[in-house]
Amino acid sequence: MKLVHPLMKYVRPGAISTATCTGCGDGIIAQAVLRAIDELELNIDDFVFVSGIGCAGWIPSPFFNADTLHTTHGRPIAFATGVKLARPDREVVVISGDGDLAAIGGNHLIHAARRNIGMTVICANNGIYGMTGGQVAPTTPLGLKTTTTPYGNVERAFDLCALTDAAGASYVARWTTYHARGLTRSVKKALTKRGFSFIEVISQCPLQYGRRTGVGNAVAMMKGYKENSLSVKKAASLSEEELKNKIIVGELVDKDMPELTEQIEKLRRIHE
Amino acid sequence: MSKEILTGVYFMQGDIACAEGALAAGCKFFGGYPITPASEIAERMAERLPEVSGVYIQMEDELASIAAVVGSSWTGAKSMTATSGPGISLMQENIGYAVATETPCVLINVQRGGPSTGIPSIHLQGDIIQARRGSHGEYEMIALAPSSSQEMFDFTIDAFNLAEKYRTPVFILSDAFVGHMREEVIIPEPERIYRVPRKLPDSGTCGGKFRGFLDEDVAPMPIFGHGFKTHVTGSCHNDFGQRNVIDAEALDYYIKRLNSKISKHAHEIISVSQDVDGKEVALISYGSCYRAAREALNILEDEGIRQVGSFRLLTVWPFPRNQIQELARKVKSIIVLENNLGQITPYVEAAAGGQAEVIFLPPRVLGTLHDPATIVDKVKEVIR
Amino acid sequence: MSKAKKAEIRIAGFGGQGVVLAGVILGRAAVLYDKKKAVQTQSYGAEARGGGARSEVIISEDSIDYPKVMRPDILVAMSEQALDKYLKDLKPGGVLLIDSELVKNLPPEQRFTLYKFPFSRIANDEFGRTIVANVIMLGVLTGLTRLVSFEAMKSSIKTSVPKGTEEMNLKALKKGMDLAKVP
Structure with missing residues (x-):
């Protein structure tokens, strides 16, 4: 009997060989998203997956066997906003990287959160520009040497969860690729939220981050995630000093706010 | 209503x-x-x-x-x-x-x-x-x-x-x-009011097996939300929307198909209005400049100067190369009116191919409509 | 010209006087209610209030090819600055209409017919609203020139001014018409 992965039914026929490097975290994120859809028993034909440029943009495109819109660098949330506004009945999911969503596309991220438009944004955050060869990103830790910070990074890293929280997201969670189950749980939660959901996934790029920084291979990097992670609950009782260099994982925001497409629908009803 | x-x-x-x-x-x-x-x-x-x-x-x-x-x-x-x-x-x-x-x-x-x-x-x-x-x-x-x-x-x-x-x-x-x-x-x-509806694939069509892109005669659009499982990418792709970022042949096909979708149908898209038969001089204009061209023609007609006609581009792109080629065979001079420093003029010159003299005439002050009198003066200078 | 006679009107003042709206009301009266052709254009400074503002209207029995006013038959100056700037363009024998409350220094030359009324003072004194000066001006302009019919002007005002101000503006128009009757 031929063994078939239970999530293969969601993979576009003929799109098997992925573009990702050995040990990349993107596969774990892809599985978490598809598993969430599977466990919620949702129809993948009701989804539109939107992604940008960078390795993580290839998570849904072309591999998910659904409507997929692979856009320009930085703009997937803006494209997805158009999709969601014109078809509010669709599940719109943006999956992209930290460079795409937080650097070149940072403005769209904060405005989508502010509008509280009903979409899920999953950010694979590897802290570096992987595809272009290991340049510094706005998410790169202070002091890290990259190909464009040969003397160490002098800029602070963005806290994307604090950013989207402040901008007004309904749901914000952070996980690492080590926390595949927690991540899947959060994706399920995000897909059932009415407003804007943001999930940051700290993800390993063994080639551009691990090798250059000396952290090591994918396994070593994921071990590091395990050791340095703290739950939201645990972190609450610790001082800033104790939280230094720690990754706080879990649900950071979960609230109900008026959703954009529902507000627009109300405007239309005035004229009926 | x-x-x-x-x-x-x-x-x-x-x-x-x-x-x-x-x-x-x-x-x-x-x-x-x-x-x-x-x-x-x-x-x-x-x-x-x-x-x-x-x-x-x-x-x-x-x-x-x-x-x-x-x-x-x-x-x-x-x-x-x-x-x-x-x-x-x-x-x-x-x-x-x-x-x-x-x-x-x-x-x-x-x-x-x-x-x-x-x-x-x-x-x-x-x-x-x-x-x-x-x-x-x-x-x-x-x-x-x-x-x-x-x-x-x-x-x-x-x-x-x-x-x-x-x-x-x-x-x-x-x-x-x-x-x-x-x-x-x-x-x-x-x-x-005539509305062109969007051409869509038959329902039940699946994106992977459907040629939804790169048809010179325009493929039906496999829009989202109908189970077409469409893959849309700005990367080089084939008729099915499948990405190919390796082969120059794929790029060649992709570019040429996208381009010929318009160029093959240019004759249906291009729209010009002209009244140049038997004329010596043509005033080429588009957009707001056309209003000045019309006024200049009124003045010239009042003065009994009737060897001037108008050639207006209603569509600027695709460029009406063939129509201007033909125009250049009919008239001696072409005056191009543009409120800029001559953006379509090189295209007009190329299309005229030396068959007619091409003169560019901007308004005296950029950012204003041409004073019809300056157009009239230029026409008189040309026909003298 | 082979085209039927047309009238070119330039209304100039400063932003906030309703100069642009006055031009729109005039053009709308001509097109929608007198079934003539009209074009209205405008220009103003970047600031919404206080800078120079200009509104131009061409009214014609026939279609209008050239939409820009070059040599106005009628110049309405609602500020000193506007008069200084635009008087030179006025067609010889044209009509100059000024707000005598705001324009004090008149040029000596008399190659035009001058009409002066203190629009802004009347607006303030009789209506308690300086903003209706432009409509009083339109009343005078209509009375003096018959560019558009009084009925057309009335209808245009009703559909152009903010809701709730129709009655006041119609009174202002009537006031202007009455002023025009006095020699």
Whole structure:
């Protein structure tokens, strides 16, 4: 009997060989998203997956066997906003990287959160520009040497969860690729939220981050995630000093706010 | 009365007429960002779209505006944005994306004085080449140039129809003068407004097995939300939408197919109005300059000078090369009127190929309408 | 010209006086209610209030090819600055209409017909609203020139001014018409 992965039914026929490097975290994120859809028993034909440029943009495109819109660098949330506004009945999911969503596309991220438009944004955050060869990103830790910070990074890293929280997201969670189950749980939660959901996934790029920084291979990097992670609950009782260099994982925001497409629908009803 | 088509006679600003034309064409989505002299279009759409079950959104910038327009178009909505040159500059990357992904949408450029911030309320035809070649790579563009409030209404409908027919973005190249001018606008009965519907695949079609891209005769658009499982990418792709970022042959096919979709049908797209038979001199104009050309012809006729005719480009792009080639065989001189430093003039010269003398005539002061008297003087100088 | 006679009107003042709206009301009256052709154009400074503002209207029996006013038959100056800037363009024998409350220094030359009324003072004194000066001016202009019919002007005002101000504006129009009757 031929063994078939239970999530293969969601993979576009003929799109098997992925573009990702050995040990990349993107596969774990892809599985978490598809598993969430599977466990919620949702129809993948009701989804539109939107992604940008960078390795993580290839998570849904072309591999998910659904409507997929692979856009320009930085703009997937803006494209997805158009999709969601014109078809509010669709599940719109943006999956992209930290460079795409937080650097070149940072403005769209904060405005989508502010509008509280009903979409899920999953950010694979590897802290570096992987595809272009290991340049510094706005998410790169202070002091890290990259190909464009040969003397160490002098800029602070963005806290994307604090950013989207402040901008007004309904749901914000952070996980690492080590926390595949927690991540899947959060994706399920995000897909059932009415407003804007943001999930940051700290993800390993063994080639551009691990090798250059000396952290090591994918396994070593994921071990590091395990050791340095703290739950939201645990972190609450610790001082800033104790939280230094720690990754706080879990649900950071979960609230109900008026959703954009529902507000627009109300405007239309005035004229009926 | 139909809420989409406000049949009647109006004294209407060009920008407002443009918005009404869009609604009459069936536009259901507007994504934009405020900018002088195009903001009136956004304001009108914000008021009117909810009345016709449409969606208006003011995005965070112009890059997002065009992105949202493309996204909404992929759900089947007729979509548009309206801005001015600085906004178009910001949109260029995603205009290329719309071309590459064969996404119908309408882009209104109410041109103002540039480069850079320039003068917001003064009209310049400064973005003619930008519309044609502003995004990177090799592509074709369709652009229409209205000269009155009525044409802002009519041409916007034409733009939507061309966008649907050829599955491509279409420009309206208006300017601050036409956009802000008020004139009579007649909005006809709904049955007299022709709307090109979007060509869709048969239901039950699956994206992976369906040629939804790169057809010279325009593939049906496998829009989202119908189970087509469409893969849309701005990367080089084949007829099925499958990405290929390795082979030059694939790139060659991709570029040539996208281009020939327009060039093969150029004769159906290009629209010129001319009255040059038996004339010695032709005044070539487009957009607001056409109004000055007409006035100059009135004056010349009053003076008994009848060997001058008008050749107007209603569509600036694709360029009417063959029509101008033919014109150059008929007349001795061609005077090109442009409110810029000569953007289509090199194209006219190339098409004329030495068969007729080509003279470029800008207004004395850029950013103003030509004084008809200067056109008359130039004509007299030419026929002397 | 082969075209029928047309009238070119330039109304100039500063932003906030309703100069642009006055032009729109005039053009709308001609097109929608007198079934003539008209074009209205405008220009103003970047600031919404206080800078120079100009509104131009061409009214004709026939279609209008050239939409820009070059040599106005009628110049309405609602500020000193506007008069200084635009008087030179006025056609010889044309009509100059000024707000005598705001324009004090008149040029000595008399190659035009001058009419002066203190529009803004009347607006303030009789209506308590300086903003209706533009409509009083339109009343005078209509009375003096008959560019459009009084009925057309009335209808245009009703559909152009903010809701709730129709009655006041119609009174202002009537006031202007009455002023024009006095020699």
